[in-house]
Amino acid sequence: MRIEELLNHTGEWLRGTGPSAHIVMSSRVRLARNLQAWTFPGKSGKKDLEAILKAFEEVVNRLSALKGSTLFQMTELDQVDRQLLVERHLMSHEHASNPEGKGLLVTAEEVVSIMVNEEDHLRIQVMRSGLNLSEAWDIINAIDDALAHELAFAFLPSWGFLTACPTNTGTAMRGSVMMHLPALVMTKQINKVLAAISKLSFASRGFYGEGTQASGNFYQISNQVALGHSELDIIQNINGLIRQVIEQEEQARQALALQNKPMLEDKVCRSFGLLKTARIISSQEAIELFSMVRLGLDMGILKHVDHKALNELFIMIQPAHLQKIEGKKLNAFERDTKRAAVIRQKLGGRDV
Amino acid sequence: MTCDICGKKKATVHLTEIVDEQMSEMHLCEECARQKSTQMEQQFGLADLLAGLSDTSKAPASKEGEKNTLKCPRCGLAYEDFRKFGRLGCGECYTSFKEHLTGLLRKIHGSNQYLGKTPSGYQQNQMAALPEGTIALLPSENLSGLKQQLHAAIAAEDFEKAAQIRDKIRNMEKNQ
Numbered sequence: 001m002r003i004e005e006l007l008n009h010t011g012e013w014l015r016g017t018g019p020s021a022h023i024v025m026s027s028r029v030r031l032a033r034n035l036q037a038w039t040f041p042g043k044s045g046k047k048d049l050e051a052i053l054k055a056f057e058e059v060v061n062r063l064s065a066l067k068g069s070t071l072f073q074m075t076e077l078d079q080v081d082r083q084l085l086v087e088r089h090l091m092s093h094e095h096a097s098n099p100e101g102k103g104l105l106v107t108a109e110e111v112v113s114i115m116v117n118e119e120d121h122l123r124i125q126v127m128r129s130g131l132n133l134s135e136a137w138d139i140i141n142a143i144d145d146a147l148a149h150e151l152a153f154a155f156l157p158s159w160g161f162l163t164a165c166p167t168n169t170g171t172a173m174r175g176s177v178m179m180h181l182p183a184l185v186m187t188k189q190i191n192k193v194l195a196a197i198s199k200l201s202f203a204s205r206g207f208y209g210e211g212t213q214a215s216g217n218f219y220q221i222s223n224q225v226a227l228g229h230s231e232l233d234i235i236q237n238i239n240g241l242i243r244q245v246i247e248q249e250e251q252a253r254q255a256l257a258l259q260n261k262p263m264l265e266d267k268v269c270r271s272f273g274l275l276k277t278a279r280i281i282s283s284q285e286a287i288e289l290f291s292m293v294r295l296g297l298d299m300g301i302l303k304h305v306d307h308k309a310l311n312e313l314f315i316m317i318q319p320a321h322l323q324k325i326e327g328k329k330l331n332a333f334e335r336d337t338k339r340a341a342v343i344r345q346k347l348g349g350r351d352v
Numbered sequence: 353m354t355c356d357i358c359g360k361k362k363a364t365v366h367l368t369e370i371v372d373e374q375m376s377e378m379h380l381c382e383e384c385a386r387q388k389s390t391q392m393e394q395q396f397g398l399a400d401l402l403a404g405l406s407d408t409s410k411a412p413a414s415k416e417g418e419k420n421t422l423k424c425p426r427c428g429l430a431y432e433d434f435r436k437f438g439r440l441g442c443g444e445c446y447t448s449f450k451e452h453l454t455g456l457l458r459k460i461h462g463s464n465q466y467l468g469k470t471p472s473g474y475q476q477n478q479m480a481a482l483p484e485g486t487i488a489l490l491p492s493e494n495l496s497g498l499k500q501q502l503h504a505a506i507a508a509e510d511f512e513k514a515a516q517i518r519d520k521i522r523n524m525e526k527n528q
Contacts, residue, residue: 036443039427043441119439141469148471154443155474159457160466162443166453167460169446171468201462228463284366332364332382 001070003081007324010315011088011110011127016307018130022298023246025178025311029136030125031144032163032172034154040164041117049101049117056116059150060105065143069107074099083320089127091115112143119164131242133175133235171231175238176222179245182295183252185217193248201225202241216287253299268296276347281340286317309346316342355381424448
């Protein structure tokens with residue numbers, strides 16, 4: 001698979017269906033693993049990193065569980081290509097910024113991706129559409145088992161999987177769920193909810209991952225602890241918490257509809273109108289408008305918008321995607337123009 | 353909209369800060385945003401957080417001088433550097449710095465009991481997958497790791513434990 005082929009579609013996890021898909025956009029499980037034969041990437045030189053990548057490549061070629069996947073060598077990609085992989089949620093910013101000795105494995109539908117030589121030797125992730133952590137866990141668990149047959153992981157029975165950062169030590173698993181919570185934001189209850197979440201040792205972040213602020217009413221919620229609970233325990237705990245947040249968001253949506261339905265409808269429809277006609281649009285504005293359209297769809301205010309197309313736009317309006325689609329470098333203003341054009345086309349806006 | 357910091361370039365990054373429930377917004381150009389994010393990382397890096405945690409954790413108080421020289425025999429990471437940067441260097445660091453990490457892991461996770469899965473084939477391939485010339489990684493079976501543990505136990509004045517480790521080392525040396 002070549003990078004350009006990624007542009008023809010988006011990850012299977014963006015299909016917009018699955019359990020509680022009206023509030024939960026996607027679920028992700030990731031595992032950190034280190035190979036015991038080598039020091040962690042931060043303490044390994046270029047030669048060692050290359051040897052690790054090579055050893056991983058040989059193992060992957062033997063595994064049926066990862067058949068049909070592509071292993072990208074970061075040094076062979078230019079900066080925009082690497083940024084494109086970040087924008088697709090396949091790897092971290094950190095992985096793109098310093099490419100030496102690093103690799104990224106991606107399966108055909110972008111369900112599984114494995115960063116090689118990021119902070120840990122392997123960072124395996126599985127993405128699913130909707131609230132589906134259990135299914136993501138089943139997939140990642142099988143891949144982890146298959147890899148463990150071929151590679152000896154750094155592991156201690158007393159402390160579990162050994163990772164570069166002690167916040168991951170133990171299961172080295174993080175489950176996270178991307179939630180769309182516009183009604184909790186509009187009814188000003190979101191801070192209360194987020195405060196409760198952080199008290200329970202869960203973290204919340206923005207759509208674009210670690211270190212980003214929440215925008216367009218999207219919040220990513222994940223577990224923090226990796227010791228004292230089994231993987232399935234942790235997943236059940238997240239599920240329990242997420243179900244409560246879903247319930248709160250549903251109640252807030254009902255309250256909004258009861259209070260002032262015409263106002264809500266107006267907001268939703270204006271947002272849709274803007275997206276279909278705008279000529280210049282920033283990503284911040286676009287995401288806020290997407291959020292309203294999405295809410296309109298989920299509440300039955302809008303009917304003829306493709307959920308999947310809307311989800312795909314979240315990925316496509318980012319800088320590297322716009323530049324790949326256009327086939328050349330674009331400055332901030334040119335990106336805002338191109339972004340508006342991509343959105344109009346995708347949402348069936350007529351050129352008026 | 354122009355950048356709040358340089359006042360010249362167009363603001364393309366929008367930052368919301370919440371301090372004591374007071375929300376403030378900043379609009380920055382790409383360049384100033386990058387500088388700001390480096391500053392923020394320096395102020396609120398995970399390393400500091402971890403350092404703060406391990407300071408208050410009751411890591412058996414080895415004397416100051418002792419703490420400074422503690423090093424992982426396999427990767428050469430000094431414990432001081434772990435405190436500064438918050439990252440361990442290899443699997444064996446966990447044994448080398450065991451005394452310090454026990455308290456730290458409990459602080460981070462609220463427990464230091466592992467209840468997760470065991471890698472498939474954990475026992476069998478423990479040694480087999482090691483390339484020639486690398487040190488065995490199972491820390492309890494590694495002589496230099498044990499010696500490091502011994503030093504740590506002595507420094508911590510945990511003589512009962514030190515005696516156990518000493519016996520393990522003697523056994524291992526006898527078998528070599």
